[in-house]
Amino acid sequence: MKAMPTLEGGLRLDTEDPSDWELLRAVIADAHVSTTEDLANRMGNLITEEAGAEDWEEYIVPDLREGFQDELAEVGAAIESAIVEADGQAGPIWITPENAYPWYSALNQARLALEEQFKFGPSEELGVETLSPVRAAAFLRSKFYCAIQSLLLEYVMK
Amino acid sequence: MADTVILPETQELTATDTPWNVIVYDDPVNLMGYVTWVIMKIFGYDESHASVLMMQVHQNGRSIVWSGEKEKAEFYVQQLQAHQLKSSFEKAE
Numbered sequence: 674m675k676a677m678p679t680l681e682g683g684l685r686l687d688t689e690d691p692s693d694w695e696l697l698r699a700v701i702a703d704a705h706v707s708t709t710e711d712l713a714n715r716m717g718n719l720i721t722e723e724a725g726a727e728d729w730e731e732y733i734v735p736d737l738r739e740g741f742q743d744e745l746a747e748v749g750a751a752i753e754s755a756i757v758e759a760d761g762q763a764g765p766i767w768i769t770p771e772n773a774y775p776w777y778s779a780l781n782q783a784r785l786a787l788e789e790q791f792k793f794g795p796s797e798e799l800g801v802e803t804l805s806p807v808r809a810a811a812f813l814r815s816k817f818y819c820a821i822q823s824l825l826l827e828y829v830m831k
Numbered sequence: 832m833a834d835t836v837i838l839p840e841t842q843e844l845t846a847t848d849t850p851w852n853v854i855v856y857d858d859p860v861n862l863m864g865y866v867t868w869v870i871m872k873i874f875g876y877d878e879s880h881a882s883v884l885m886m887q888v889h890q891n892g893r894s895i896v897w898s899g900e901k902e903k904a905e906f907y908v909q910q911l912q913a914h915q916l917k918s919s920f921e922k923a924e
Binding site for chain 1: 851856858859860861862864865868905908909912913914915917918919920921922
């Protein structure tokens with residue numbers, strides 16, 4: 674897969690093989706995987722009783738959850754639409770400045786869920802050759818998502 | 832000669848709410864540039880101030896990024912969490 678900034682201030686991803694689409698679909702699948710609690714709940718757990726944890730769980734957590742799901746749905750629809758456009762073959766997908774944040778968020782949700790599941794920690798301390806095949810694949814996906822996030826931050830969001 | 836009236840000493844107390852601190856915690860996922868970007872976006876800080884706060888998060892594990900009334904602290908933490916930053920608010924000591 675290739676990625677490059679566009680003249681319109683966005684980012685263009687070019688899949689070079691039909692199987693590259695599966696890698697993009699994995700963003701959504703990874704974001705939905707959670708060992709125990711979803712991201713909105715994990716955020717809510719940081720609020721203390723004194724700060725109003727009960728109200729936070731009742732009123733704020735559902736809003737957070739809906740926002741996270743909306744962002745995933747937007748990116749998932751963009752990926753599926755690009756696959757249809759390319760007729761299932763290799764092809765491009767554009768991330769415009771207007772939808773850069775939902776992309777960043779979806780990639781981040783995927784990386785947070787992978788971290789929750791596999792506990793990689795700081796990636797510079799990890800040697801991929803020491804990991805089991807499943808953990809290694811998850812780690813490499815997380816690194817790929819991180820690379821796109823870095824491009825979004827550098828070329829689109831700033 | 833007029834009697835002298837001694838008035839009892841009064842003390843005026845001003846009720847001030849204890850401020851609440853908004854705290855951002857470190858995590859191994861969020862990129863340093865993103866944490867800076869979110870702090871700038873939510874609090875309107877300039878990049879150098881936001882970078883200092885981000886480095887406190889990175890090096891100390893947490894940073895107090897704002898202090899003030901509780902309702903605003905709640906709002907800011909909701910915004911931070913919506914951007915997937917580990918954050919909470921607590922009464923200032």
